Amino acid sequence: MEGVDHLAHERNKSEFDVDAMKIVWAGSPHAFDVSDRISKLVASDPGFRKDNRSTLSRKELFKNTLRKAAYAWKTIVDLRLSEEEAAKLRFYVDEPAFTDLHWGMFIPAIKGQGTEEQQQKWLPLAYKMQIIGCYAQTELGHGSNVQGLETTATFDSQTDEFIIHSPTLTSSKWWPGGLGKVATHAIAYARLIVGGREHGVHGFIVQLRSLEDHSPLLGITVGDIGMKFGNGAYNTMDNGVLQFDHVLDVYSIAFASIAVMLWVSQVTCEGKYKQSDVPRQLVYGTMVYVRQTIVADASCALSRAVCIATRYSAVRRQFGSQNGGPETQVIDYKTQQSRLFPLLASAYAFRFIGEWLKWLYADVTQRLQANDFSTLPEAHACTAGLKSLTTTATADGIEECRKLCGGHGYLCSSGLPELFAVYVPACTYEGDNTVLLLQVARFLMKTVSQLGSRLSSKKPVGTIAYMTRVEHLMQCRCGVQRGFAELSADLVEAAVAHCQLIVVSKFIEKLQQEIPGKGVKQQLEVLCNIYALFLLHKHQGDFLSTGCITPKHAALANDELRSLYSQVRPNAIALVDAFNYTDHYLGSILGCYDGNVYPKLYEAAWKDPLNESVVPDGYHLYIRPLLKQEIRTARL
Numbered sequence: 001m002e003g004v005d006h007l008a009h010e011r012n013k014s015e016f017d018v019d020a021m022k023i024v025w026a027g028s029p030h031a032f033d034v035s036d037r038i039s040k041l042v043a044s045d046p047g048f049r050k051d052n053r054s055t056l057s058r059k060e061l062f063k064n065t066l067r068k069a070a071y072a073w074k075t076i077v078d079l080r081l082s083e084e085e086a087a088k089l090r091f092y093v094d095e096p097a098f099t100d101l102h103w104g105m106f107i108p109a110i111k112g113q114g115t116e117e118q119q120q121k122w123l124p125l126a127y128k129m130q131i132i133g134c135y136a137q138t139e140l141g142h143g144s145n146v147q148g149l150e151t152t153a154t155f156d157s158q159t160d161e162f163i164i165h166s167p168t169l170t171s172s173k174w175w176p177g178g179l180g181k182v183a184t185h186a187i188a189y190a191r192l193i194v195g196g197r198e199h200g201v202h203g204f205i206v207q208l209r210s211l212e213d214h215s216p217l218l219g220i221t222v223g224d225i226g227m228k229f230g231n232g233a234y235n236t237m238d239n240g241v242l243q244f245d246h247v248l249d250v251y252s253i254a255f256a257s258i259a260v261m262l263w264v265s266q267v268t269c270e271g272k273y274k275q276s277d278v279p280r281q282l283v284y285g286t287m288v289y290v291r292q293t294i295v296a297d298a299s300c301a302l303s304r305a306v307c308i309a310t311r312y313s314a315v316r317r318q319f320g321s322q323n324g325g326p327e328t329q330v331i332d333y334k335t336q337q338s339r340l341f342p343l344l345a346s347a348y349a350f351r352f353i354g355e356w357l358k359w360l361y362a363d364v365t366q367r368l369q370a371n372d373f374s375t376l377p378e379a380h381a382c383t384a385g386l387k388s389l390t391t392t393a394t395a396d397g398i399e400e401c402r403k404l405c406g407g408h409g410y411l412c413s414s415g416l417p418e419l420f421a422v423y424v425p426a427c428t429y430e431g432d433n434t435v436l437l438l439q440v441a442r443f444l445m446k447t448v449s450q451l452g453s454r455l456s457s458k459k460p461v462g463t464i465a466y467m468t469r470v471e472h473l474m475q476c477r478c479g480v481q482r483g484f485a486e487l488s489a490d491l492v493e494a495a496v497a498h499c500q501l502i503v504v505s506k507f508i509e510k511l512q513q514e515i516p517g518k519g520v521k522q523q524l525e526v527l528c529n530i531y532a533l534f535l536l537h538k539h540q541g542d543f544l545s546t547g548c549i550t551p552k553h554a555a556l557a558n559d560e561l562r563s564l565y566s567q568v569r570p571n572a573i574a575l576v577d578a579f580n581y582t583d584h585y586l587g588s589i590l591g592c593y594d595g596n597v598y599p600k601l602y603e604a605a606w607k608d609p610l611n612e613s614v615v616p617d618g619y620h621l622y623i624r625p626l627l628k629q630e631i632r633t634a635r636l
């Protein structure tokens with residue numbers, strides 16, 4: 001029945017202050033206020049409806065996305081929302097669109113790599129959306145290997161301009177989000193050539209389309225690369241293809257510096273290339289920035305799937321009826337708990353590692369401005385490794401949540417298939433996860449060679465086993481005289497172990513902070529122990545081989561896990577309520593707040609276009625002749 005909370009009995013079991021946990025999840029009372037207000041604003045506005053996406057054609061879907069993006073911008077302007085509120089609104093609109101890359105990469109690239117002059121020229125236009133940008137780095141032939149990019153930018157000292165060109169088919173820009181049909185400008189990465197000499201890959205701001213009639217400019221060929229995985233999903237985004245034919249790009253300016261003129265690589269009017277001695281990888285700065293935002297995104301996506309699966313697991317009953325009484329809630333099965341609760345713990349773990357990574361990125365950015373590159377390698381390794389670890393775990397976790405919901409998890413109305421389809425490219429974009437782990441492995445090899453076996457001492461006591469595991473995995477690999485390439489598959493395992501050590505240690509450090517609210521810290525301690533012991537159980541071969549745990553320890557850890565699951569069980573619904581997601585944002589009948597699943601599933605079924613007629617189109621043409629044997633049947 002509408003209005004009845006079918007999960008009230010679960011919510012009454014909670015042993016902690018849910019409102020206080022909501023603040024912990026949001027990060028601060030202010031952050032909670034903004035999230036709560038904006039999520040309700042979006043949920044209550046029919047202009048942001050999203051429950052019909054799976055029934056639209058690609059063109060209808062895309063036009064609807066443009067409508068929503070324009071409507072969101074009008075809402076932001078009319079309500080005079082702050083940058084923080086506007087970002088939250090785009091988040092809760094929950095539709096991959098060109099705005100993601102305009103705000104998520106194009107603007108950060110100009111802020112992070114543009115000179116003061118370039119920022120003054122381009123940022124006001126971008127903030128007012130008088131230009132729409134994309135980040136055009138990947139090409140048809142190269143994505144991971146940035147140094148393999150083929151697009152050229154040749155400086156013409158006669159005209160004081162750059163000529164941007166796609167010399168080969170494989171140099172076509174391919175994948176940039178927003179590029180296909182919307183972006184008017186791109187930050188295009190190209191090989192800088194000055195005076196016949198090549199100076200590696202640099203970023204250029206290039207105008208692609210007329211600001212008058214949106215037609216591609218002379219020398220620009222641009223379009224969409226076609227349908228992607230899943231039906232609605234990421235097909236709201238116009239990932240594009242772009243070719244330059246000797247574009248005399250009067251607007252392009254070679255990105256001349258990182259942060260505040262820290263790294264000045266200039267091309268003078270006389271055609272001289274000047275670069276000071278800062279790491280050339282600073283040109284990758286935008287990717288490092290985005291990778292740390294992707295870690296925070298992982299906690300959002302995983303928590304969303306876990307919220308759906310947890311609420312449905314409490315609603316769903318199957319088997320176990322005693323004397324005609326109610327069947328057993330599937331959330332009470334130990335197998336369901338052993339699959340679901342580690343994902344619940346991971347969602348919280350990724351939330352806190354995302355907070356720490358945001359601090360690490362801000363710290364390294366501040367150091368760069370002071371010409372201090374000392375923590376850049378660690379920042380790169382951490383952002384790369386944690387992006388890889390959290391997105392892989394989240395993509396796998398969303399699929400596990402779909403399976404935890406049985407058959408109904410496969411319905412679009414569960415919200416899980418689309419969430420999976422939208423999320424999984426995160427394992428590829430912003431750096432293929434294996435390629436990024438190889439960067440971490442390279443960092444570990446260098447660290448081991450510099451520090452000897454002790455990779456790092458500054459870790460909480462509870463992580464000794466985790467630290468020993470990483471050192472053991474590295475020693476086993478570094479000890480043998482074989483090349484990096486030969487050992488790369490093993491080194492990637494050590495890289496994963498290193499990242500897991502970071503997540504566990506930062507979760508433990510989080511618990512050392514002052515955390516207000518009745519029972520809140522205790523619940524987080526349970527989740528931290530679940531995260532740490534679940535991984536120890538999953539990788540117990542590594543831990544046993546280090547000798548720092550014995551088979552008896554491994555068995556005790558497993559017993560402790562079961563006990564921890566029992567401690568979470570009465571609090572599970574409250575722990576997912578703490579994410580404070582609206583039903584609109586969840587987009588899931590199985591995960592609806594009131595747990596009134598069956599009537600909503602049944603009602604939703606009849607809204608499918610196929611049910612607009614009781615006799616389907618095609619019956620008279622194809623089925624009736626079949627049934628009436630009017631088609632000559634093959635001789636049996």
Ligand SMILES: CCCCC/C=C\C/C=C\C/C=C\CCC(=O)SCCNC(=O)CCNC(=O)[C@H](O)C(C)(C)COP(=O)(O)OP(=O)(O)OC[C@H]1O[C@@H](n2cnc3c(N)ncnc32)[C@H](O)[C@@H]1OP(=O)(O)O
Binds near residue numbers: 135281285429
């Ligand atoms: C739900 C809807 C979406 C939500 C949207 C929200 C926001 C939008 C954001 C994301 C989603 C949408 C789109 C994604 C956009 C993209 O995908 S943009 C393109 C991303 N592409 C990549 O990530 C490419 C990956 N490849 C690389 O980063 C590099 O090629 C490499 C693998 C790092 C290798 O680089 P290379 O220059 O060859 O260096 P090498 O391996 O030789 O290393 C040399 C030294 O440099 C150090 N180093 C490498 N990278 C960095 C770095 N970034 N920072 C600092 N240092 C770096 C490396 O460690 C080596 O150091 P040594 O001391 O010499 O060992």
Ligand SMILES: Cc1cc2nc3c(=O)[nH]c(=O)nc-3n(C[C@H](O)[C@H](O)[C@H](O)COP(=O)(O)OP(=O)(O)OC[C@H]3O[C@@H](n4cnc5c(N)ncnc54)[C@H](O)[C@@H]3O)c2cc1C
Binds near residue numbers: 101175429431
């Ligand atoms: C949805 C989506 C949105 C995107 N948006 C953008 C965007 O806005 N802008 C942009 O510039 N790009 C974008 N991209 C492109 C994305 O950044 C690249 O696809 C990504 O960096 C991976 O590169 P690749 O496609 O070349 O993969 P490849 O590197 O070709 O990967 C193929 C396989 O090769 C393996 N491999 C590659 N190199 C090595 C190695 N050295 N050692 C071991 N294994 C290796 C990989 O692990 C993988 O298994 C997007 C991609 C997607 C899917």
